Each structure stands twice: as structure tokens, then as C-alpha cells.
Amino acid sequence: MDSMEVNKTIAAVLVAGIVFFLSGFIGDLLVSNSRPHQVAFKIETPAEGPKGGAPAPAATPIAVLLAKADAGRGEDAAKKVGCVACHTFTEGGNNGVGPNLYNIVGEPIGKGKGFSFSSALSGKGGNWSFDALNEWLASPAGFAKGTKMTFLGVKDEQQRADIIAYLRSLSKSPVPLPTPTAAELNPPPAGGKEAAAAPAADQSINALLASADAAAGEAESKKLGCVACHTFNDGGKNGIGPNLYNIVGEPIAQGKGYSFSSALQAHKGNWTYDELNKWLAKPMDYAKGTKMTFMGVPDSKARANIIAYLRSLSPNPQPLPGK
Numbered sequence: 001m002d003s004m005e006v007n008k009t010i011a012a013v014l015v016a017g018i019v020f021f022l023s024g025f026i027g028d029l030l031v032s033n034s035r036p037h038q039v040a041f042k043i044e045t046p047a048e049g050p051k052g053g054a055p056a057p058a059a060t061p062i063a064v065l066l067a068k069a070d071a072g073r074g075e076d077a078a079k080k081v082g083c084v085a086c087h088t089f090t091e092g093g094n095n096g097v098g099p100n101l102y103n104i105v106g107e108p109i110g111k112g113k114g115f116s117f118s119s120a121l122s123g124k125g126g127n128w129s130f131d132a133l134n135e136w137l138a139s140p141a142g143f144a145k146g147t148k149m150t151f152l153g154v155k156d157e158q159q160r161a162d163i164i165a166y167l168r169s170l171s172k173s174p175v176p177l178p179t180p181t182a183a184e185l186n187p188p189p190a191g192g193k194e195a196a197a198a199p200a201a202d203q204s205i206n207a208l209l210a211s212a213d214a215a216a217g218e219a220e221s222k223k224l225g226c227v228a229c230h231t232f233n234d235g236g237k238n239g240i241g242p243n244l245y246n247i248v249g250e251p252i253a254q255g256k257g258y259s260f261s262s263a264l265q266a267h268k269g270n271w272t273y274d275e276l277n278k279w280l281a282k283p284m285d286y287a288k289g290t291k292m293t294f295m296g297v298p299d300s301k302a303r304a305n306i307i308a309y310l311r312s313l314s315p316n317p318q319p320l321p322g323k
């Protein structure tokens with residue numbers, strides 16, 4: 001009897017030991033990829049968060065930012081904001097919480113490397129262009145809703161560009177840097193991060209209109225989403241915004257049976273090319289409190305094309321400047 005009890009006890013202890021050992025082992029398996037337990041999710045405090053939602057951070061074109069970016073600074077930033085907690089950057093480096101990032105620029109988005117991506121990211125399609133990386137790193141969840149990369153994003157656009165320059169450098173043959181167009185270079189972002197969004201002081205609209213293209217402007221107005229809020233045809237209905245037929249030369253914020261904000265109504269006078277240019281560059285600066293919740297068209301060439309398009313929407317288009 002006694003020896004039986006002893007045997008049972010020993011067996012019980014052994015079983016308990018094995019279970020304990022196995023659970024530890026399985027536990028290790030489960031978490032072995034997540035060494036950095038204390039990953040700080042909220043590493044980057046947005047300096048001045050652009051109000052929630054809007055995943056449209058591209059105030060300054062990435063080509064312009066990259067032209068003055070610094071891969072060394074980017075490497076430091078990747079450490080500082082915590083990318084290194086989840087990613088390795090060396091050739092052949094292991095996947096961690098996130099995939100290895102060697103040679104990422106130009107690669108397919110959310111594919112390969114034996115990493116199991118979320119469908120949010122793997123379903124994106126396309127490659128990691130500089131633009132895509134810029135959007136992604138500004139707001140991962142904005143770029144791919146449901147992504148596994150639980151990281152707030154890098155709000156400072158120059159820091160983002162530095163990091164992208166660093167990523168670009170991690171390759172035997174780095175993808176060529178984009179060349180900023182003249183129009184992109186024109187608005188000098190001298191006043192700091194957000195300054196580039198106020199480019200009204202660039203090349204005069206008159207000069208730009210001379211080479212503007214109404215058809216390109218029509219395409220642009222679709223691409224940028226003006227059509228979501230405006231109709232452009234003769235007698236078209238007001239939507240979220242007023243109908244825009246024959247707008248060039250008309251009084252600002254009047255008529256058409258549309259109820260304008262007092263912010264825009266405070267602007268007297270007519271929609272000259274100049275006024276339209278300023279308005280479309282940054283509606284919220286032009287008329288603080290406007291109902292047109294639209295970021296603006298930072299590219300002055302695109303703006304000129306859109307204005308040329310608006311001009312064409314008339315039985316009797318206004319003369320071009322200097323004509």
C-alpha cells in the first residue's frame with residue numbers, strides 16, 4: 001500500500017513537472033517572436049496632430065522631402081521612435097513582431113519574407129514606392145485599416161523622409177531618388193513642417209494659366225475628389241458644395257440657392273483667378289471656418305489646370321490673364 005502511494009505521489013509530481021515544463025516550452029514557442037515585450041505603442045507623440053481621421057499627410061511632396069533627407073538621421077530616428085523594437089534592418093535579418101526590412105523600397109507591399117502579413121496589408125497590392133511608404137509611415141492604420149503594425153505613425157514629415165532615406169540605403173542597389181518637379185520645388189517649405197501647404201506665393205497664377213490644361217484639370221478634379229461634393233454642369237444640383245458652373249468671375253459665396261458659411265461670405269468681390277488660386281491652395285486658410293472640408297491642392301500646376309477647367313465651364317469663358 002505504502003509503496004503504491006509513494007509511486008502515485010512520484011507519478012503525480014512527475015506529471016506536474018512535465019506539464020509545467022511543456023507549458024513553459026509552448027509558451028516560449030508562442031512568444032518567441034516577440035522579444036520586446038515592453039514595446040511602446042505610443043512612442044511618437046504627434047507634435048500637432050492633424051485632427052483625427054484624415055489619412056492625407058502629404059503636405060510636402062515626398063520628392064522634395066527626400067532631396068534633403070539624411071539616411072544617417074533616419075537610422076537614428078528608427079531607433080528613437082521604436083521601429084527597431086519590431087523590425088530588423090540587416091540583410092537576412094530575422095522577422096520579429098514585424099518583417100525584416102532589408103531592401104524594402106520598391107518591393108511588393110505585404111508579401112514574402114516568410115512573414116505572415118495581415119490581409120489588410122497583403123491585400124493592398126502594388127509596391128513600396130516612396131509615396132506609399134510616406135503614407136504608410138504617416139499613419140499605418142490610415143493606410144491599411146486593420147494592419148498588425150500597431151504603431152501610431154511618424155507625424156513629422158522630414159523625420160519620415162529621413163527614415164525612408166534610411167530604408168532606401170538598405171540595399172545593394174538603392175532605388176533612384178525621385179526628382180522633384182519644378183512645381184513641387186516652387187513652394188519653399190522654409191517656414192517648417194506645415195508651411196508647404198501655403199504655397200500661394202509661388203509662381204503667379206497668370207504664368208501658370210498660360211500653360212494650363214483644362215482637360216488635365218477635369219481629370220484632376222475627379223482624382224482629388226472635388227466631384228464628391230460639387231457638380232460642374234450647367235444647372236447642376238448643389239451637393240455638399242455648390243454647383244460650380246460658370247464660377248470664374250462670379251461673386252464669391254453668393255447665389256445659386258446655396259447656403260454658404262459666413263467664413264466664405266466674408267470675402268467680398270469676385271472669383272478672379274488669383275482668388276481661386278488662393279482658395280484652392282488651402283481653403284481653410286483662405287476662409288477660416290469654411291464648410292469646404294478639403295485639404296487643398298498643394299501642387300500649383302494642378303491648381304492652375306483645375307482653374308483652367310473651371311474657366312472652360314461657361315458659354316463665355318473669361319479671357320485668360322494678359323489676353
Ligand code: HEC
Pocket residue numbers: 039041078081082083084085086087097098099101104108109110111116117118119120121122137144146147148149150151154163
Ligand atoms: C509594434 C511593432 C512595430 C513597430 C513599432 C513598427 N512596426 Fe513596422 N510592421 C509591424 C508589423 C506587425 C508589420 C506587418 C503589418 C501587417 O501585416 O499588417 C509591419 C510592417 C511594416 C512594413 C511593411 C513591410 C512589407 O514587407 O511590406 C514596413 C515598411 C514597416 N513596417 C516599417 C516600419 C518603420 C519604418 C517603423 C518605425 C517608424 C515601424 N515599422 C514600426 C510592426 C511594427
Ligand code: HEC
Pocket residue numbers: 221224225226227228229230240241242244247251252253254259260261262263264280287289290291292293294297306
Ligand atoms: C468635402 C466636400 C468638398 C470637396 C471635396 C470640395 N469642395 Fe469645394 N466647396 C465645398 C463646400 C461645402 C463649399 C462651400 C464653402 C463655404 O460656404 O464655406 C465649397 C465651395 C467651393 C467654391 C466656392 C463656390 C462659390 O460659389 O463661391 C469653389 C470654387 C470650390 N468649392 C471648388 C472646389 C474644387 C475645385 C474642389 C477640388 C479641388 C473642391 N471644391 C473640393 C465642399 C467641397
